[in-house]
Amino acid sequence: MDDTLDKQWVEDLVRATIEEDLAGGVDVTTTATVEADQVSVAEFVARADGVVAGLEIAELVVRLIAGKDEVEIEHSVVDGAQVKAGAVLMTVRGKTRQLLTAERTALNLLCHLSGVATLTSRWVEAVAGTGAIIRDTRKTMPLLRQLEKYAVRCGGGQNHRMALSDAALIKDNHVIAAGGVAEAFRLVRKAYPDLSVEVEVDTVEDAIIAVESGAELVLLDNMPIAVLREAVEKVAGRARLEASGGLTLEVAREVAETGVDFLAVGALTHSAPVLDIAMDLQAA
Template sequence: MDDTLDKQWVEDLVRATIEEDLAGGVDVTTTATVEPDQVSVAELVARADGVVAGLQIAELVLRLVAGKEEVEIEHSVADGAAVKAGDVLMTIRGKTRQLLTAERTTLNLLCHLSGVATLTRRWVDAVDGTGAVIRDTRKTMPLLRSLEKYAVRCGGGKNHRMGLSDAALIKDNHVIAAGGVAEAFRLVRKAYPDISVEVEVDSVDDALIAVESGAELILLDNMAVPLLREAVAKVAGRARLEASGGLTLEAAREVAETGVDFLAVGALTHSAPVLDIAMDLQET
């Protein structure tokens, strides 16, 4: 499993998703139709082209349901791999009842994370060669942030802050509450002198105020391409710039070519369609 993921937290999350499906009972359909000792081989198969993320999470689901010694798993690809429809991602051998009981939870997580990775790769490809970096946001599904941000990395993107305490982002409401961009920056820097601080602005003038206040990272919120170009020219390398708000995949390259350093894309996590993946039992 990726070293940045808290293994115990992931296991607790997976156990909760399994319990959600079983609700303290049993898989009644599988129990009724499958003999207890029946053994099967199943394959996880991509039904569409995309980028895979979450294979180790899928394996964890299977092992928790089937028992670590009761299931044999062979990976055909690794997280971050580009796959085609029909590609086998994983082969599993174990008790048929347990494989079928684990199927939906396995696919829910794997399809979602692979969907995030797939969408991220599209954005990364769209800005390839411009020097701009695609970053995620905190617009994630509750409790899935660590996994979704991992999937963004699998797709070639980079992570913004994980939460509210590892970096500061001064947004418009903070500016209003503090009485201005410069004052908001001063207060954050005074309270947390060692933390990374990003300032959100919606005008070139405020971007320059942020730079003159000492900001090294500025978020340009909902700015049209001409304003982005103007901001890049006037900031002139004194701070890194991040475009955010209203971005679309179709316009990503045009935005990146303005010279901004980052594109912050909430859609990577809040609007990614799943990658269609199936679990197919093999006939014996």
Template sequence: MTEYDLPDRVVADVVTLALAEDLGAAGDVTTLATVDAASVARAALAARQDGVVAGLPVAERVFAAVGQGRVVFEYGSADGARVSAGEVLATVSGPVRDLLTAERTALNLLGHLSGVATLTRRWVDAIAGTGAHVRDTRKTMPGLRALEKYAVRCGGGVNHRMSLSDAALVKDNHVAAAGGVVAAFRLVRAAHPDLALEIEVDTVEQARDVIAAGADLVLLDNMSPALMREVVAFTRGRAKLEASGRLSLDNAREVAETGVDYLAVGALTHSAPVLDIGLDLGE
């Protein structure tokens, strides 16, 4: 585990599946054919770009699973750290066959998670000092949600619900099905009185109605900063407010300065570019 609470069971399951995809029925046939079984080496996992690291323990687990005790993994950095291009994040030493067999699986996971952390940090930096927090969504890759949300935490963001049963989120289709925003709020609250409940609104009037009904977390969908400021003004701290839709790094600070508590950013997980990280033998 790390200070960001990496889910160990999920790591084990993801690594097992990822290695099964890579190794197939016969293993790394190229490496087995070209590398002598007695050959040993040391290699560096190094950043090719500036960014924020996430997933080093996941990479370690990959090398451990392939090496079965033959590979030594040494940390040169830590998850959540800002790193520069050329910086060594970790070193691995052991049989060359093991290092090359584990390489791509480890780099795929480490690069993806570091990319999520890096993009999250850009958003966090963009709104620094406003009091608002950057929050992720459920727009994650199936099977990788827990790790991607971990990477968001490494980047300084905070998490929304993990699953549909962790908390209730009433969206526009629920409102339509229930016959109105207040009706939907009351139906969910009655069914789950102790569950965290957030309700989406797209007008100031809807926001007034649900806050008057007792909502304590309201998602302001596709509202302009001017309308958000209006909602913040009459809410007066009675409910937490989350901005969603039409958000970008260019307008993030303007939105945060309206006084909302959260910015919901699906792009943290669904559009994060991979952080380029490589493995170099002989380092």
């Protein structure tokens, strides 16, 4: 977990996920089947190859349920590590009841974030050597954006804007509302002269208009490979270009080789499958 994450926000989120699971009560199955003083060791183990993200988040779940100083936790790897199936990621020693109560919430977060990191790493690998950068979007699960974008970074990707106020992105509906690409850009630049402005276009002609209006970053939306190449040629380095819309891993390298600077991939966060990770309990 890096310094860009709001630590208090993360703790509040984790507390909310714990409350969702316990709903003000107790883990009835664990309480019934496990003696209160029983101690165990639990290993968090990868069941598939992938990239890890969220170990400190999972640790926080355990510590909030078991008590900060009531458990011993050792990390075998760090976030961003490539791991093989069978690798032990983290080992926890503490009261068995607390470990079992924390298991699902900790794994829900760890598996999801590791899935995002793993998928991102595959996209990054697909375009390696082209100079293109893989970026995420705002297509994140509500309230999980900070964590999902953190996971993207763990996978080697780059973050786009975090919130609507970070930068301007003039999309097709803004263009329609403003009366054209040039007018939309003029209005945003007038209102926010110091803010980064990106313009989304779906034709080469509009890309040229955006650049000639002063745009330094242009999003090329749902363009075929041949049209992307044409846009890169005609913009001729006057602005950075970002391909987006309809991208898949199968075509990622071909898109990157057109000369665009970025590939914006919503799937990194909205469609990432979880990385299979389990918590294996042992007697202490």
